[in-house]
Amino acid sequence: MSITREGSLPGVRDAEAAQPALRRRPRRLRRTAAIRALVRETQLTTEDLILPLFVTHESDAMRAIPSMPGIFQYSVERAASHAEEAAALGVRAVLLFGIPAHKDAAGSGAFDPEGVVQRAVRRIRERVPELVIVADACLCEYTEHGHCGLLDDRLEVDNDATLAILERVAVSQAEAGADIIAPSGMMDGMVAAIRDALDSAGYADVATLSYSTKYASAFYGPFRDAAQGAPAFGDRRSHQMDPANAREALRENRLDVEEGADLLMVKPALAYLDVVRQTREQFPEMPLVAYNVSGEYAMVKAASAAGWLDERSIVLELLTGMKRAGADMIITYHAMEVARWLT
Numbered sequence: 001m002s003i004t005r006e007g008s009l010p011g012v013r014d015a016e017a018a019q020p021a022l023r024r025r026p027r028r029l030r031r032t033a034a035i036r037a038l039v040r041e042t043q044l045t046t047e048d049l050i051l052p053l054f055v056t057h058e059s060d061a062m063r064a065i066p067s068m069p070g071i072f073q074y075s076v077e078r079a080a081s082h083a084e085e086a087a088a089l090g091v092r093a094v095l096l097f098g099i100p101a102h103k104d105a106a107g108s109g110a111f112d113p114e115g116v117v118q119r120a121v122r123r124i125r126e127r128v129p130e131l132v133i134v135a136d137a138c139l140c141e142y143t144e145h146g147h148c149g150l151l152d153d154r155l156e157v158d159n160d161a162t163l164a165i166l167e168r169v170a171v172s173q174a175e176a177g178a179d180i181i182a183p184s185g186m187m188d189g190m191v192a193a194i195r196d197a198l199d200s201a202g203y204a205d206v207a208t209l210s211y212s213t214k215y216a217s218a219f220y221g222p223f224r225d226a227a228q229g230a231p232a233f234g235d236r237r238s239h240q241m242d243p244a245n246a247r248e249a250l251r252e253n254r255l256d257v258e259e260g261a262d263l264l265m266v267k268p269a270l271a272y273l274d275v276v277r278q279t280r281e282q283f284p285e286m287p288l289v290a291y292n293v294s295g296e297y298a299m300v301k302a303a304s305a306a307g308w309l310d311e312r313s314i315v316l317e318l319l320t321g322m323k324r325a326g327a328d329m330i331i332t333y334h335a336m337e338v339a340r341w342l343t
Helices: 012-023 026-029 033-038 076-088 117-125 161-176 188-200 218-226 247-259 270-282 294-305 311-325 335-342
Strands: 048-054 060-065 072-074 095-099 132-137 180-183 208-215 262-267 288-292 329-332
Touching: 026 033, 048 117, 048 335, 072 076, 076 095, 076 117, 076 335, 095 117, 117 132, 117 161, 132 161, 161 180, 161 188, 180 188, 188 208, 188 247, 188 288, 208 247, 208 270, 218 294, 247 262, 247 270, 262 270, 270 288, 270 311, 288 311, 294 311, 311 329, 311 335
Parallel strands: 048 072, 048 095, 048 329, 095 132, 132 180, 180 208, 208 262, 262 288, 288 329
Antiparallel strands: 060 072
C-alpha cells in the first residue's frame, strides 16, 4: 500500500475532514421516542384548544350535523353539559354560535338578552365557572337573508349600520357573562365600535378576539349547515378577504390592533399557514388564534372513514403544524378527541 505525500493512508484525510459533520449527526436525537419527546420543539396540549359549540333554541336537542360527523347542534342545557365534559378533559375555552328560534332583517335575536347564546353563556357559567367563554358576534345566523350585517337599499351590507347592531350584540353577551367577544363579520371598524361599547357599558375587562384575517373560503361549507347561516343570495366576498392576498391580512391585523383587539385570528388555518406565520412575526406580542374550520374537519373525517388516513395521526400532525406556524391557540372541532388522545 502506498503512502501519500502527506504521510497518511489513502482516504484517511477525507474521513478526518468529515468528522465534524459526523460529530453533529442530528439522527442521534431521533433514535428513541423518549429522546424525541425530550427535544421536541413544538408541544400541542389541551390548553391550546378552543371547542366550538352550536347552540340551538330547541329544548333537549342534540341534532347531528351530517357534513361534520361527531358534531351536533345542542340545546342550552346539553351545550352546558358538553362544555363541562370538555373542561374535565382539560379544554380551557369554548366558542359559542347560536341558532335562534326566528330570524329577521335586523338580526335581533343576536342581541336579545334571552337569546340562545346569552342563555347558553349564563348556563355554562353556572356549570363551569372556570371555563373561558367566547361568544361569536355576527349577524349571519340571525338575519333572514343570511348576510353578516344589515342590508341597504341595494341589498349590500351596510357597514356602519351593522356596527351599531354589533355594539348591542357585544354588550348583551358581556352582560350574560362572556369573557371574550369575537366579532367575525369583517366589518370595517368593528373592533373599535365593540371596544367603545363595552367600555361605555362598564365591561372594560371583557376582551375582544378579532377575526382579523377571515378569508372568503370554500372551507366553510359544513359550518353553514351547522349554523344555518348560509346567505340566501350572493356571497360574502365584499367583506371577507380574497384568498390570494397576504399583505392585505397584515393591514387588517394592524388596523384591529390599533382599534384595541386583545387577540388576533387567522381563519381558515390549513391553507393559510403562511399568513399565520406572517401574523406571528408582525405582532410577536399578540395572542394568536388559528381556526381549524369545518371543511378541514370534514375532509379528515371523510378520509379517515374511508380508511385513507389514520385520523389520530393526521389530526395531531395538522394541529401541531398550526402551532409550529405561530398559533398560540387553535379553535378546532377535534378538540374533544384531541383532549382524550393527549391525556
